[in-house]
Amino acid sequence: MKANKENPRSQLGDSVDPRLVPHRQLYTGARMPAIGLGTFGSDHASPVEIAEAVKGAASVGYRHFDCASVYGNEDRIGAALQEIMKGGVGREELWIASKLWNDKHGEEEVIPSCQKSLADLKLDYLDMYLVHWPFPNYHPPHCDVTSRSPNAKPYIHEGFMKTWRQMEMLVDRGLVRHIGTSNMTIPKLQLLLRDARIKPAVNEMELHPHFQQPELFEFVRRHGIEPIGYCPVGSPARPERDRTPEDTVDIEDPVMVKIAKRLGVHPAVVCVKWAVQRGQTPIPFSTKREHYLSNLQGVVSEPLTDNEMKEIAGIDRNCRLIKGQVFLWKDGQTWEDLWDVSGEITPP
Numbered sequence: 271m272k273a274n275k276e277n278p279r280s281q282l283g284d285s286v287d288p289r290l291v292p293h294r295q296l297y298t299g300a301r302m303p304a305i306g307l308g309t310f311g312s313d314h315a316s317p318v319e320i321a322e323a324v325k326g327a328a329s330v331g332y333r334h335f336d337c338a339s340v341y342g343n344e345d346r347i348g349a350a351l352q353e354i355m356k357g358g359v360g361r362e363e364l365w366i367a368s369k370l371w372n373d374k375h376g377e378e379e380v381i382p383s384c385q386k387s388l389a390d391l392k393l394d395y396l397d398m399y400l401v402h403w404p405f406p407n408y409h410p411p412h413c414d415v416t417s418r419s420p421n422a423k424p425y426i427h428e429g430f431m432k433t434w435r436q437m438e439m440l441v442d443r444g445l446v447r448h449i450g451t452s453n454m455t456i457p458k459l460q461l462l463l464r465d466a467r468i469k470p471a472v473n474e475m476e477l478h479p480h481f482q483q484p485e486l487f488e489f490v491r492r493h494g495i496e497p498i499g500y501c502p503v504g505s506p507a508r509p510e511r512d513r514t515p516e517d518t519v520d521i522e523d524p525v526m527v528k529i530a531k532r533l534g535v536h537p538a539v540v541c542v543k544w545a546v547q548r549g550q551t552p553i554p555f556s557t558k559r560e561h562y563l564s565n566l567q568g569v570v571s572e573p574l575t576d577n578e579m580k581e582i583a584g585i586d587r588n589c590r591l592i593k594g595q596v597f598l599w600k601d602g603q604t605w606e607d608l609w610d611v612s613g614e615i616t617p618p
């Protein structure tokens with residue numbers, strides 16, 4: 271399906287013209303769509319369903335897809351991308367991100383891992399390649415939060431820089447256009463910014479109304495790094511292992527419910543609207559057309575009022591959902607140790 275090139279406002283049924291979707295300009299000058307589709311199935315959506323959602327999302331106007339080798343579905347998504355391009359969407363119109371998994375930080379492993387993602391996604395280059403987590407610790411898929419790798423390591427900056435040098439090489443070789451980080455903290459990013467030859471273009475981080483991370487958000491923007499917001503809806507269908515009794519529910523917050531009622535939308539749509547309007551790039555996941563379409567429509571429709579933006583700023587609960595317990599490297603630690611809450615990198 272192609273939109274009318276003469277008239278970007280033309281709508282194909284209820285779909286959204288991608289030219290109407292806001293973009294973020296990266297420090298390289300590249301333009302990244304300010305909303306993407308997440309592709310992690312949270313252990314319940316199958317690769318086939320997710321590949322269908324990618325095709326469906328492209329047909330309603332999405333051009334940005336957040337992938338990762340660990341999601342176990344890049345080969346299916348690759349077939350979907352082929353169909354999307356055969357249908358008339360040019361490669362340059364798409365923004366495809368993938369991520370290096372934690373057991374592939376070794377100097378010899380970074381480039382082959384990226385090549386595997388490229389082969390699975392059936393692409394010549396990626397728009398963005400991220401280091402998924404700053405910890406080089408393997409743990410098996412679907413494992414419990416109490417699972418620990420016997421070889422678990424803390425963040426060692428020299429080790430991370432060895433990985434980052436290979437990431438830079440991917441840019442030099444033209445396999446990826448940009449590189450970025452995910453799940454970083456301010457002190458870790460400060461070291462990376464000091465030592466990187468090619469600085470990260472984005473930092474993917476958990477961001478939703480109950481977890482706004484204002485300091486990290488401001489830090490990355492001040493340094494010309496675009497924040498990508500994961501779990502933008504508060505990940506209501508996340509796996510059991512990522513739930514604790516203290517977790518709060520963004521889409522049940524009275525402020526979100528009130529605004530959703532005013533707009534006649536689901537509170538999830540308000541989460542996504544708020545994210546784009548605040549300045550991050552949310553990557554909501556859904557396999558349901560009605561949901562991914564309403565999220566996209568939300569970002570091209572009437573903005574939230576200044577007062578609503580203020581009200582949402584006021585409901586931050588500092589509620590991190592993806593705590594990362596499996597990365598802890600020694601006994602007696604709590605998940606806060608992974609996030610350098612003291613302002614300094616937690617000592618080994």
Ligand SMILES: NC(=O)c1ccc[n+]([C@@H]2O[C@H](COP(=O)([O-])OP(=O)(O)OC[C@H]3O[C@@H](n4cnc5c(N)ncnc54)[C@H](OP(=O)(O)O)[C@@H]3O)[C@@H](O)[C@H]2O)c1
Binds near residue numbers: 308474539554592
């Ligand atoms: N870098 C990292 O370490 C990292 C970590 C976690 C996630 N991610 C990325 O971030 C993406 C998003 O995170 P997530 O999937 O955990 O959480 P999320 O996007 O906050 O939540 C997804 C859930 O919200 C529901 N939803 C979405 N839009 C909706 C709507 N308009 N109305 C009603 N329900 C709606 C979906 O249900 P339905 O499917 O029923 O619509 C789905 O269950 C992932 O897919 C992945 O790409 C990255």
